Amino acid sequence: MIVFIFFIVLFFYILFLLLICRVYAGYRKKKDAKRFLTENNMVIKNTEQDVTQPYLQKSIIKTWLSKIRSISEPYLYGLVRYMSIWIGKVPSHRIRKFLLRNCLLMKIHPEAIIYGGFEIRSPWNIKLGRVVIGVGALLDGRNGIVMEDDVCLAQNVMIFTEQHDLNDEFFRCNDKGGMVNIKDHAWISSRSTILPRVTVGSGAVLACGAIATKDLEPYGVYAGIPAKKVSDRNNNLKYSLGKNNSFWHFY
Structure with a gap:
């Protein structure tokens, strides 16, 4: 008994x-979407602004909300990072994809294959x-x-979209980050990094x-550190x- x-409590805790x-x-998906638009020099209009509120009241509310976000952000983002690792250990392709798609809002083609052990x-x-x-x-x-x-x-491919500025006195990322695009039929081999x-x-x-x-040219073969074109x-x-190809279940 x-x-x-114990298992009932554990189930609802995970849920x-x-x-x-x-x-x-x-929340973060909407926030990051606005950030991407701003970085592309697009004007974001705030249609929810209420000009009838006193300026002081709005300032106080924004200050408190900012404090709450600054305290909770490391916990919430850290929880998502941890849960992504936990999801990567689930021995089922379908469950992994379901959780990534519906809990972490990742866009995944229905026929994609995602093996475990990821972060x-x-x-x-x-x-x-x-x-x-892989x-x-x-x-x-x-x-x-x-x-x-x-x-x-x-296996063990790493793709980064953010990195620190080694010359920054506070070791900030500054403008060193950016999107990674991988076109059709590209093959990223084991233990390589983008x-x-x-x-x-x-x-x-x-x-x-x-x-x-x-950038890697279409149909080019690249090797080395940093990667250089060696053949076509x-x-x-x-x-x-x-999905229509065979894959290892549970793995």
Whole structure:
């Protein structure tokens, strides 16, 4: 009886944490969308502003809300980071995708295959086509990641969209971050890394252990640190990846 009660309590506790993640992900998705628009020099109009409120009252409210956000943000974002790691340990493709899509608001093609062991940062800024994501991927979506159809990420690939400025006296990120785009049929090999603001062209290959610091040309094969073009790839690729192909269950 005690064991049964324990599992019931544990179930509702996990459900509660997932609900918190869902609410926070919705808030951050809207916030980041506005940030991306602002960074692209687009004007954001606030249609909810009430000009009849006294200025002092609005200032006090904004001050308190700012304090609450500054206190709660590290906890909530840290919870999402932790839950993404926990979701990566769930032994089911369907459950992993369901939780990523519905709790963390990640856009995922129905036929995408996502193997376990991953860590996903800011999943609400990530859009996956009909792709295959290998075991142990690290996807940093803070500034956005977009993968088109038939992209293959091998084991332990890392994609970063934010990095620190080594010359900044306070070690801030400044403007070093940016979106990563991976076009159709690209192949990112094991233990390779893609840094911010990189576009991987259609059919391009990033070899094992390589680090992409600049854009990769379509159908080019790149290797080394930093990655440099070493050859060309067949540009008549016809394969399709995704659910209709065989994959390892539970894994």
